[in-house]
Amino acid sequence: MKRTWKNYLAIPFLIVAASCSQPTVSSEPEAHAPTMGWNTYNTFNLDINEQLIIEQAEAMANSGLKDAGYRYINIDDGYFGGRDPETGRLLIHPVRFPNGLKGLVDHIHSLGLKAGIYSDAGTNTCGNYWGKDSLANNVGLYGHDAQDCEMFFNELGFDFIKVDYCGGTTWQNYYSIGIDEEERYRQIRQAMDETGRKDLRLSVCRWNYPGTWVREVGDSWRMSQDINCSWRSIRNIIDQSLYISAYASKGHYNDMDMLEVGRTLSQEEDMTHFGMWCILSSPLIIGCDMTTMRAETLELLTNPELIALNQDPLGLQAYVAKDCGNGTYVFVKDIETLHGKTRAIALYNSTNEPQTIGIDYSTIELGGTVKVRDLFARADVETAADNISIEVPAHGTRIYRLEATQRIERSLYEAETAYLSEYQELHDAFSVATAYYEKDAACSGGAKVVNLGRKPKNDLRWLDVYSETGGEYEVTIDILPTPDALQISEWDSNPGGYQFFLSVNDGVGNRVRLDKDSTSATITISLPAGSNVVRLYDDRYLMPGIDRMTLRKL
Numbered sequence: 001m002k003r004t005w006k007n008y009l010a011i012p013f014l015i016v017a018a019s020c021s022q023p024t025v026s027s028e029p030e031a032h033a034p035t036m037g038w039n040t041y042n043t044f045n046l047d048i049n050e051q052l053i054i055e056q057a058e059a060m061a062n063s064g065l066k067d068a069g070y071r072y073i074n075i076d077d078g079y080f081g082g083r084d085p086e087t088g089r090l091l092i093h094p095v096r097f098p099n100g101l102k103g104l105v106d107h108i109h110s111l112g113l114k115a116g117i118y119s120d121a122g123t124n125t126c127g128n129y130w131g132k133d134s135l136a137n138n139v140g141l142y143g144h145d146a147q148d149c150e151m152f153f154n155e156l157g158f159d160f161i162k163v164d165y166c167g168g169t170t171w172q173n174y175y176s177i178g179i180d181e182e183e184r185y186r187q188i189r190q191a192m193d194e195t196g197r198k199d200l201r202l203s204v205c206r207w208n209y210p211g212t213w214v215r216e217v218g219d220s221w222r223m224s225q226d227i228n229c230s231w232r233s234i235r236n237i238i239d240q241s242l243y244i245s246a247y248a249s250k251g252h253y254n255d256m257d258m259l260e261v262g263r264t265l266s267q268e269e270d271m272t273h274f275g276m277w278c279i280l281s282s283p284l285i286i287g288c289d290m291t292t293m294r295a296e297t298l299e300l301l302t303n304p305e306l307i308a309l310n311q312d313p314l315g316l317q318a319y320v321a322k323d324c325g326n327g328t329y330v331f332v333k334d335i336e337t338l339h340g341k342t343r344a345i346a347l348y349n350s351t352n353e354p355q356t357i358g359i360d361y362s363t364i365e366l367g368g369t370v371k372v373r374d375l376f377a378r379a380d381v382e383t384a385a386d387n388i389s390i391e392v393p394a395h396g397t398r399i400y401r402l403e404a405t406q407r408i409e410r411s412l413y414e415a416e417t418a419y420l421s422e423y424q425e426l427h428d429a430f431s432v433a434t435a436y437y438e439k440d441a442a443c444s445g446g447a448k449v450v451n452l453g454r455k456p457k458n459d460l461r462w463l464d465v466y467s468e469t470g471g472e473y474e475v476t477i478d479i480l481p482t483p484d485a486l487q488i489s490e491w492d493s494n495p496g497g498y499q500f501f502l503s504v505n506d507g508v509g510n511r512v513r514l515d516k517d518s519t520s521a522t523i524t525i526s527l528p529a530g531s532n533v534v535r536l537y538d539d540r541y542l543m544p545g546i547d548r549m550t551l552r553k554l
């Protein structure tokens, strides 16, 4: 099925809203859970060879990792041998892979595994620029999309490709080719599709959230700079993941980068790393040496309950349900059934001290009796009837599956959980006039959305505003008159106050008006039963910062 922007919006809520006219998830054959596998780069960097990859593949097949769901053996940078100047054919490193790659891919396949390869959207690879790998110059896909895709996927039989961007950025290539990310990744996806293979996965590697177009081309996309094996790196990537849950949906995931689990982090940090990658629905690409893994690493990486959380059929990424303001957070997501009685939570402590982290079950929309299961310990636990409160060690995380007897209808929608149609992290948001999320301790939930409006697409959408029975609702929007020079000048030309529009399922816009001194406005809307999209927008003017929306059924 063609990936379209409309489908993107449809995915999270059409699972249950079969009455809507857009296609349902079940008709989307490519929708899969986050990719599980292993990649050469974290442990071996560019120093890779055929023998080591065979050994890793065999370790995956025989250690229990394959049985746990890991499938992909991905060859990263380091295999390139230049390009034939006459035919343009990509060459393979003659010393590291003297037999080429075909036999290696066949061997990986014979183990019941899949094989992944690496390239660049531009000319040279990052290993060429940063690692001085001279044979990785002029080996990127640029100018060779069809030729290389044919070789990778039909001739050699690879099933997956990670496409990097060093050769596309003017300062990391030697050609100053000046290409555009969206255009290049679309061309690459098209070349992949034209090989006739329907099962190929594309991992976009642009080191920050690239833009909402990426969902139409990528099975996953990096949203951060390269991970490294330090607590600081893990914490930073989680921090960058706080507000991007709306961009993940079944078959399309934010990629938090390859796992450093099993290397030099403490066991507590490894648990946080793996557990948060699971609940945030990141691909799980192991980065340690699988032939020498410690028992506790294998146990963590194969924990079936955490893997089930990551591979959950809904494909949702958890969002922040509570920012406790002291470096601790509660994340939540539905699992198993959308708007059902099963949810998963993570209590995450980013600080250097043990912290007690708690949340009322009603805050995460669960009521009645709540059964609690610790997914790390794989054991049921007792909590108070109406809340959970746990002491979490420094750098630690605890993850629970909650099963309640009642689901309460959601009434609070933080702006930072919403989808911004023009969201991107590659360009300066003011120069290109795109909205973004910003931490603000004065806001509900600890964050807000700013720089909305001025053009139709620069809007905010809560993609899944769910009403069990449908009906009339009082909607309150809390705003922040951000004291930003740009905004003040536009508002000054609009002295009556602020206004913007709110629509339901892209119907007629309701005007939301606020006096100059007020920070909230209430209107009445009608919501059909099921999932709805509530959109805030202003096609002409800059909008105030949006803090949250609250709903009250009338």
Ligand code: GLA
Pocket (backbone or CB within 6 Å): 041, 076, 077, 125, 126, 127, 128, 164, 205, 207, 226
């Ligand atoms: C970039 C990518 C890494 C890895 C290296 C290889 O830095 O982000 O994941 O692929 O290139 O050189």
